[in-house]
Amino acid sequence: MxxxxxxxxxxxxxxxxxxxxxxxxxxxxxxxxxxxxxxxxxxxxxxxxxxxxxxxxxxxxxxxxxxxxxxxxxxxxxxxxxxxxxxxxxxxxxxxTVGYIMDHTEAKVVDQNGRVVPFGTAGELLIRGYCNMLGYWEDEQKTKDTIGPDRWLRTGDQFILTSDGYGQVVGRMKDLIIRGGENIYPLEIEEFIQTHSDVLEAYAYGIADERMGEEVGISIKLKENAKLNVDDIKAFCKGKIAHFKIPIESVTVANALS
Missing domain, CATH: 3.40.50.980 (Rossmann fold)
Structure with a gap:
């Protein structure tokens, strides 16, 4: 200010x-x-x-x-x-809307079978143009999954395209959590939480938040007789993963049975 x-x-x-x-x-x-x-x-x-x-x-x-x-x-x-x-x-x-398509950029919206949908219909947004990356560093499979042989890049976002070139984001087709503009991949959090000695399984998800857009929540299955609460999870994460990836909510689904 x-x-x-x-x-x-x-x-x-x-x-x-x-x-x-x-x-x-x-x-x-x-x-x-x-x-x-x-x-x-x-x-x-x-x-x-x-x-x-x-x-x-x-x-x-x-x-x-x-x-x-x-x-x-x-x-x-x-x-x-x-x-x-x-x-x-x-x-x-x-x-x-999120505005108008940029110059020298192509966009199309497709259904789950890859067919172009009519204007005003939701589907996955694909982008093609000089702006697209060449690929993910040393990750050939992810590159192939994201960019087709015709160079159309799959955004993973559910999108509506209008006949006059404007776009509207409807939602995300992938599980990416966006907290305050920071991209958070649930798998990264799940794998880390599962390194806790009392955790058997973990599932990370986004929680709607008015200020941040989304916060991170975690559902966990504990090992037999183990007990953890959200404060324990936060303490375990502090200093080991980025602060914006630390879950604010923890739900214990069940304890494993012997």
Whole structure:
């Protein structure tokens, strides 16, 4: 917030989590203080994860924004492939879409059999263009699973494409958890939790969270007579895995029987 005054910031770029924090901090100010603090801010750009329509509206109302821009992409596509335009008008396109397909980029939405679906129909988004990566480092199988021989890259995201080139994220077809714009792979957490001497099996999943987008939850099957709670799990993880990957919720499904 101090930088806004010092640098006279005109654009705020960040993930939905960062924007939620800005809204919270701004809400602590008086209307006059907000007007002064954000006087130079013309618009915000949001990326890294899907931003809710509600948060976007809060940004506009709290900061008095003139514009807001959403972008969509992934590391594998360098990253942005859709982005709202500065001259965009209309609440629906500003709040409900991730913008317009980028230049020199192809996009299509397919069903589970790989057939292109009609505009306005949900399916998996595929991207092709100069922006696509060549492949995963030293992981030929994952590269083949992600990029076809025709160079179409599977995003794993459920998506709707409109006839005028705008896109809307519906959900994810893979189990990736996105917490505050950070990508978290459940298997990595599961394998780590299962190194605990009292844990037999573990299953990681995403929990909806207003601020972070998602938090990490873990369901565990304990060994016979073992007892663990969420504080024990947090203590076990602390300093061993990234802080944003530590589960906030732990559910014991059952204890193993001898």
């Amino acid at each position: 101090a930088i806004l005054d010092k640098e006279k910031v005109s654009v705020i770029y960040g993930t939905p989590t960062m924007h939620a924090d800005v809204v919270y901090r701004a809400s602590q100010l008086s209307e006059e203080e907000r007007r002064t603090k954000f006087a130079t801010v013309d618009y915000v750009i949001s990326g890294g994860a899907s931003i809710s329509k509600q948060l976007m509206k809060q940004l506009h109302e709290t900061l008095g924004l003139k514009k807001s821009i959403c972008a969509y992409g992934m590391t594998e596509t360098s990253p942005a492939t859709f982005m709202a335009q500065l001259n965009e008008t209309g609440e629906k396109k500003c709040y409900d």
